[in-house]
Structures are given as C-alpha cells and as structure tokens.
Amino acid sequence: MRESIHMLFGFALGALLCITFYYSLHFNEEILQALVVFNLFFVLALFPLNGSLQRKVVAMIFGNGTCFLWNTIFYQFACCAAEQTNGTFSIVYLILGPILNLFWVVSFWSLSLTFLLNSRNRGAAKIAD
Amino acid sequence: MLIEFLEAVFASVTIFMAAYLLRHYVFTVTALKNSQEKRQSYVSKNLDYTPTVSILIPARNEEKVIERVLRRMTELTYQKDKLQVIVIDDASTDATGKIAAQYSKIYNYITVLKRDKNMGGRGKASALNAGMKYATGEIVLCFDADYCPQKDIIEKLVKEFKNPKVGAVQGRVVVLNEPQNLVTRLVALERIGGYRVDQEARDSLGLITQFGGTVGGFRREVLESLGGWDENILAEDTEITFRVYLAGYRIKYVADAECYEEAVESWRAYWKQRYRWAKGHMQCAFKHSMNVLKSKKLKLIEKIDGLLLLGIYFMPVLALFSWILGIPLFVLKFSQWIPALWMIVAVSLYSAVGNFAPFYEVGVGTYIDGRTRVQWLMPLLIFTFLYNIPICTKAFFDVLASKLNGKNSNHWDKTAHSGNGNCYITNHVRILKR
Numbered sequence: 001m002r003e004s005i006h007m008l009f010g011f012a013l014g015a016l017l018c019i020t021f022y023y024s025l026h027f028n029e030e031i032l033q034a035l036v037v038f039n040l041f042f043v044l045a046l047f048p049l050n051g052s053l054q055r056k057v058v059a060m061i062f063g064n065g066t067c068f069l070w071n072t073i074f075y076q077f078a079c080c081a082a083e084q085t086n087g088t089f090s091i092v093y094l095i096l097g098p099i100l101n102l103f104w105v106v107s108f109w110s111l112s113l114t115f116l117l118n119s120r121n122r123g124a125a126k127i128a129d
Numbered sequence: 130m131l132i133e134f135l136e137a138v139f140a141s142v143t144i145f146m147a148a149y150l151l152r153h154y155v156f157t158v159t160a161l162k163n164s165q166e167k168r169q170s171y172v173s174k175n176l177d178y179t180p181t182v183s184i185l186i187p188a189r190n191e192e193k194v195i196e197r198v199l200r201r202m203t204e205l206t207y208q209k210d211k212l213q214v215i216v217i218d219d220a221s222t223d224a225t226g227k228i229a230a231q232y233s234k235i236y237n238y239i240t241v242l243k244r245d246k247n248m249g250g251r252g253k254a255s256a257l258n259a260g261m262k263y264a265t266g267e268i269v270l271c272f273d274a275d276y277c278p279q280k281d282i283i284e285k286l287v288k289e290f291k292n293p294k295v296g297a298v299q300g301r302v303v304v305l306n307e308p309q310n311l312v313t314r315l316v317a318l319e320r321i322g323g324y325r326v327d328q329e330a331r332d333s334l335g336l337i338t339q340f341g342g343t344v345g346g347f348r349r350e351v352l353e354s355l356g357g358w359d360e361n362i363l364a365e366d367t368e369i370t371f372r373v374y375l376a377g378y379r380i381k382y383v384a385d386a387e388c389y390e391e392a393v394e395s396w397r398a399y400w401k402q403r404y405r406w407a408k409g410h411m412q413c414a415f416k417h418s419m420n421v422l423k424s425k426k427l428k429l430i431e432k433i434d435g436l437l438l439l440g441i442y443f444m445p446v447l448a449l450f451s452w453i454l455g456i457p458l459f460v461l462k463f464s465q466w467i468p469a470l471w472m473i474v475a476v477s478l479y480s481a482v483g484n485f486a487p488f489y490e491v492g493v494g495t496y497i498d499g500r501t502r503v504q505w506l507m508p509l510l511i512f513t514f515l516y517n518i519p520i521c522t523k524a525f526f527d528v529l530a531s532k533l534n535g536k537n538s539n540h541w542d543k544t545a546h547s548g549n550g551n552c553y554i555t556n557h558v559r560i561l562k563r
Contacts, residue, residue: 003165037472045489048158049496050165091459094468098475103508106479106488110507113496117504 014039156330183266193548220249270346296378300386322486342366364409
C-alpha cells in the first residue's frame, strides 16, 4: 500500500517535472520524450521499492537534471555532426541514441538503488540498536 | 511493399521482445512483493518427514574441487543413516576417483561409481543415469562437484516432498568466487536475477519453475517413471523440467536452500558453458514446444510461460535479427513508430542471458539481497548480452543444421574448475591429507 502511494506520487512528480522543464526551458520535443521515458521507467522501477520517499524524490530530481543535460548536449552534438555529414549522422543518432541514453539511465538507476539501500540498511541498524 | 513487409516483421519481433520485458517486470514486482510481505524462514519445517535420500555427484576431472563437496557431505546435518552419497567418477584422468575413494573408505554412506573410458565421458545426463541405477533413496538429489551446499540443505529441500504434487525441488545457486574477477561478478549478477527474482516469482505465480540440473532433485518414483535423464539433449535439466510438468507434477523452488557454485572465470570458459546451455535449451525448444501446447495437464498460463521459457535462448538471436532489420529501415524509410520500437531493442540489450532477465530484474534482485557494490556493474550487462549474441547465434545455426541433416552432434564441453573458490569458504579445515 505504502509503495503504491509512492508510485502515484512518483507519477505526479514526473509529470510536474516534465511540464516545468518543458515550459520554463523551451527545449525541443526529443528531449521531452527522453524525460518522459526516463520518468516512466524510474517510477516503475524505483518507487515500488521499500525505502524513504524523500530519497526517491531526490534521486528522481537529480535524474531529470542529468537527463536534460545529457540529451541537450547529445542533441546539439548530433545537430552539428549531421550538418557536417550531410545528414548521415542523424541516422546514427537515431540508432545509438536510445542505447547510449540507457547506458547512463541504468548507471544512474543502480546508483539510486544503492542510495536507497543504504537508507534501508541504516534504518534496520537503528531498529537493531 | 517489401519495406512494409519488413516493417511488419520488425514490429512483430520487437513486440515479442516487449512481451518478455513485461513478463520479467511482473516477475520483478512479484519477487519484490514477496520479500516485503514475508521474511524467509531459515528454520527447517516438517522435521518429522525424513525420507531416505540419495545424492548423486557426477564428477569428471574435478580433483581441484571434489574434496570440498565431499567434505561438506560429511558435515550435512541430515541423519546419516538415511543418506547415500554416490560419486560418479566419469572416466576422470586425474585424482578425482582417488580422492573420492579415500572418503568412501572412511564414511560408509559415500560410494564411488567408477566409469571407464568406454562408458564414461558422454556427458552429465549419462553419468546421472548410471548413478541412478545404484540410488536407493526415496528422494534423489543432485549436486555438481564444484558446489558447496549449506549444511542443512537436505532438510530444506526434502520437506517440500510432503506435498504429493511436488515431483521435484530446486534450491538457490549463489556464486562462491564472485570477488575473483569481472566475469565471476557478472555471472553472479545473472544468478541473482535468475534465482532471487525469476525462479521465486515463477514459483509463487504457479508458473514453470525450472530445475537447474543441480541443487535439487526428484521424487524417486517420478524420476523412474520418466525414464531418467535424456542423454541426447545438452540441457538435460531443462528437458527433464518439462517432462516433470507434462507428467502432471510440479517443481518447487526453495529459496532458502542455498548452494555455492564456482562460476566460470574467463570469457573463453563462459563461451563454452553458454554455448552448451544455449544449444541444449534450443534442442529442448524443438522437442517440447508442441508437447507443451498440446498438454492437457498444463493450464493456459503455464503453457504460455513454458513456451516463453523454451524461447529464452532465441532472444539474443532475435536481437541480432532486429538490428539487421531495423537499421536498414531507419535508412530506407523512416516511420514515426520505428524509434518507439527501437527503444524496446535498446532495453533488451541490458539483459542477463540465461533467463533474459532485464537489468531491472537483476537490480531488484540485488536490492532484495541487500547487495550494494555489485549493483554498480549493471550497465556492463550490455557487454555480456552482446557477447551472447554470437554464442546463441552459433548454437542456433548448429541446432538448425543438425535438424536438417538429421545428425545429432552433441559434444559435452565440460567446464573446468580451478578450485579458486576454496579461499572464499570460511573454516576451511582439511580432514584428509592427500
């Protein structure tokens, strides 16, 4: 029950972060798609876990920031490279984009797991004391 | 027209992969829910049920590890008068037989079955069938020579046989030499996903729990009625799993019955082992897919899960196929929905092969186990998956070729064990001087 409430909160927070980022920073739709996918995955894979909501929220906000930065830089790089290569690089960007994106998402998620697990272990240690 | 057809094929393949990703998400949530609701009981129940047990240990050139498992057999807490340990020395050319014989002299419940060059070396299934002839216990358990079980593992495993519907049991495999190098750490990640989440979820959802070939066993009468292990299939464990289910029995997974294995230590050994598993699993898929579909003893959900289980080792081949198909589609014709489907291909690349456990399943497994450091290696799962693509593709074409020319060319490439896992066992006391 507690985890279901966490998930609902996570979905609401994810939607709020996407809308806030999109309207305040006016970036393109591709970065927005990446943010939506990240938030969807993050809520489904991190929020059902046993752990404090505060830590989950902190991890999610950091993740959104990383997602925005990574995709902005990668998109700018892809635009420059595509111009230099007469559009060929845009195909490479489309093919490798999701795989490279997942590389940091999986890394970030595994670090978030550790962040959450440490709080769980600390909680268990307190109870033992 | 051709492009539309290719797009449809690409869509079908990726949707198939998405079905696996969804299946494993359900497994992940189930295992997580189980871990939150109940803590595993480490106290053996039903101690009044103590059937006679025969343990089969097939061993071929295992001199570096055989002593470890035999020593553990002497330390088991199960009543020794109800225990029979049979070491099947499968035409070893090293000191395996000699070491086992030394134990056999001291402990009367340990016997050694020596197979000569003519009879031995035909694979694990053949060795197990030979050992089975001498087994007298009501329950027959199997352990590999490189394994080190918990001292009370027999009590934990046999208690499940009190239920007459249970035909076989399976315990949990944990990697012993995990800290050794990157390969052993990645294998440990695969094992966590496979046993901590996958097997546990399948068991609690009432799906097909897989017998892993070791750390488990059968009710003797069931094993005899099935005619023992199939010697023509390289994955004899998966094959017998399906025969148990098709005969109307269940396999029970016992999560707290842990056994420690020595994982492969090099990429070369990893290739050999996974090639054997992939080929054997594919042979099972060809043998049992139709039987599963036609079975009247399996529920619809079990049939679906059984077919997905049989198809696991085809996934790296399908991933390669989706690349071959998807990249030209990106270049030739760019439909709006191709990037969305491509995302599924990308996610599936971060999976552990063996059970096609996506990274979230592995990650949640490490979380439930309370493991932190090993979690950081999860992004590297992509490299093991990429490594598995040529392994499974080769296995696929070899199985296909053997089906076409009608020749069954099974070569059992045995995994060599170095005994390096010994240093990770505490209280390492040698009771026999060689």
